[in-house]
Amino acid sequence: MPKIRTKMIHFFSYNENTAQRYSRNHEHKGGGVNMKKWNKMAMGVTALSLMTALAACGSNSSPASNTASNTNSTKESAAPQSTTDKPVEISFANWISVEDGTKEAYNQLIAEFEKANPSIKVKSIGIPFAQFKDQVLVSSAGGNPPDVTMSNQNFTPAFVGANVAAPAQDLLNAEIINDIVDASKAGVTFDGKVMAMPWAPHPSALFWNKNLYTKAGLDPEKPPTTWDEMIQNAKKIAALGKDENGTPIYGIGETGASDSYTGNMLLRISYSFGGKFVDDQGNIVYDQGTALKESLLYMKDLIDNKVSPQGAAMADLRPMFATGALGMLVDGDFGRTNFRNMSGKGAEFDKEWGVTTVPVSKTGKSETFFTEHQLIVTAGSEKQEAAAKFVEYLVSKEAMGIYHKLNGVMSARKSISELPEMNEDDYSRIFNTQMKTASPLPSKNPKFDNAMKNSTDMIVMVTEGGKSPDEAIATVMPKIKELYKK
Known part of the structure; x- marks a missing residue:
């Protein structure tokens, strides 16, 4: 495996309300078993505020234009331009890098992207899922948004409503936008604009x-x-x-x-x-x-x-x-x-x-x-061209092949979801069958x-x-x- 050059920052936002929610969520109140025994989490109280943590994430970044570049007329393989020899560093807020089941896929995806795009480096902001939406909203409101953020059907409406999301259709290749599965595309369309890129639908x-x-x-x-x-x-x-x-x-x-x-x-x-x-x-x-x-x-x-x-x-x-x-x-x-x-x-x-x-x-x-992992290029990013390039890679045939092989996930792109390698066994076929009757969340x-x-x-x-x-x-x-x- 290529050497991974991704820097990771994991943190909790901890306060009294968080502690109360955690206690309610994990304390079993009868029924024959104490749920704490099934899922123990060591809650550390960070000495740095969320703003400081995210500001630190961007402190070593190369300067880049804050003008959004429309890449619809370019090919997926076109690399973003850099005015210096120093690689552009983009931050990626996500939860898959901090979950045991998806860490390996995350590491391989980043390694392969950086290998193919040496002019871009990815800095991971790993946030536990339970705190994810609030922390992205707080950091963005504080002027320190990630360049790219994961999302899902529960979070995207809040990100769109808070002006965190830049229109995906203005930044990504039109061929990719037109390739989104219809139900997924409808779920990320707000006021006629595709605001997020569906990544991996997860039918239950x-x-x-x-x-x-x-x-x-x-x-x-x-x-x-x-x-x-x-x-x-x-x-x-x-x-x-x-x-x-x-x-x-x-x-x-x-x-x-x-x-x-x-x-x-x-x-x-x-x-x-x-x-x-x-x-x-x-x-x-x-x-x-x-x-x-x-x-x-x-x-x-x-x-x-x-x-x-x-x-x-x-x-x-x-x-x-x-x-x-x-x-x-x-x-x-x-x-x-x-x-x-x-x-x-x-x-x-x-x-x-x-x-x-x-x-x-x-x-x-x-x-x-079906819930769905989605990807957003943030409106506050100063490196939207590089961020869009990263998003296009994550939804590409090559990246989805890695993610599917390691985690069995489906693709939200029509051309990829129909490939033989995405339907290679009964497991994959069951979930592709389930996707036909699964409803998007009304979110x-x-x-x-x-x-x-x-x-x-x-x-x-x-x-x-x-x-x-x-x-x-x-x-x-x-x-x-x-x-x-x-």
């Missing part, structure tokens, strides 16, 4: 543990095809009680932590019951019909009967699945790499699990959503991420607070609707 599918299926008397090669069958299988697995080491076994993992991802997953469940969050005019209709109520009853049933652990974050559920304590889990296409690493068994662990499309429910089809409103966080209060009220679904909905939904009015 159902993983199942074959060993636990066998122990529960189920056919290990026959995953559930309907919602009711999935619940029945989950209860049979949970009935196993504990493993030989006394570790509780759960049938399926549904998130219950107070974070926006849990809100996304509750919305995903409501899709299976025929629900939706907003109508075509952007009005909130989440509380109309019975879908949200049925979703909360589903969560209450699972947690009350210890079929799913209470108060779990996705960071808790993944290692549980990888260590044989969880029978089923709805997760994204990066699951294979995560489970291989967390199990300690590598590719051998593939023999112990399978993946299939999410079982059908009321709508008669496999309902799920155009900048307050969507906050709305998803608030919606998790309904789960807590129903599963821990003794409230009925109707009471929880009546309490929380007016707050979400008011949030959207602001």
Whole structure:
């Protein structure tokens, strides 16, 4: 592997609110297992402010023009011009460099980019996902934006609303913009402009543990095809009680932590019951019909009967699945790499699990959503030409080949997603099939991420607070609707 010349800065933004959120997200309140044992994080309090950290990131950067260059008329391989022999240094805010499952892919991508583009060096700003949106917004407002930032469908509306994002369509090759998968392109288009570059869509599918299926008397090669069958299988697995080491076994993992991802997953469940969050005019209709109520009853049933652990974050559920304590889990296409690493068994662990499309429910089809890694060239960057070059590389055939090989991710570009090497096995084919029925998150409103966080209060009220679904909905939904009015 070429020598990697990427400098990395990892930091936490720590305050009392962060500590309280972390405690709520990770402290299990009953249900047979303490969730802290599944996911321990050492929270260090940095002595430097976020502004100082990010200012330091740019202190060694070469001066560059702050004029955005439209590269639509240039080829992807054209290198940005430099007025000095010193390489241009661009900063890249991301979370994949600080996550164990994606570190290797990140390192290879940066090494290959710098090898092919010696006039550009990439400085990584590695930020844990839970703090990512707030830290990018704060640093950008303080005049120290990264040159390129990762994003997703929850974050991009906030970045666009805060003028952090420069229009991608003005900076990237038109051939690339026109190659974006339609559903992904719609998700990054604001007021008629493509503001972010979709990188890797992550449709969620159902993983199942074959060993636990066998122990529960189920056919290990026959995953559930309907919602009711999935619940029945989950209860049979949970009935196993504990493993030989006394570790509780759960049938399926549904998130219950107070974070926006849990809100996304509750919305995903409501899709299976025929629900939706907003109508075509952007009005909130989440509380109309019975879908949200049925979703909360589903969560209450699972947690009350210890079929799913209470108060779990996705960071808790993944290692549980990888260590044989969880029978089923709805997760994204990066699951294979995560489970291989967390199990300690590598590719051998593939023999112990399978993946299939999410079982059908009321709508008669496999309902799920796709989250998506996206890339933004920031409006405040003084090196937009080099930043655009970096983004074009990350979504190229070569880069996606690396990312797919190491993490199984899909591509948001039509021409790349159809390549044989992106559909080389059953795993890839399942996720490409799931992508056909997956819905983009309805996240155009900048307050969507906050709305998803608030919606998790309904789960807590129903599963821990003794409230009925109707009471929880009546309490929380007016707050979400008011949030959207602001």
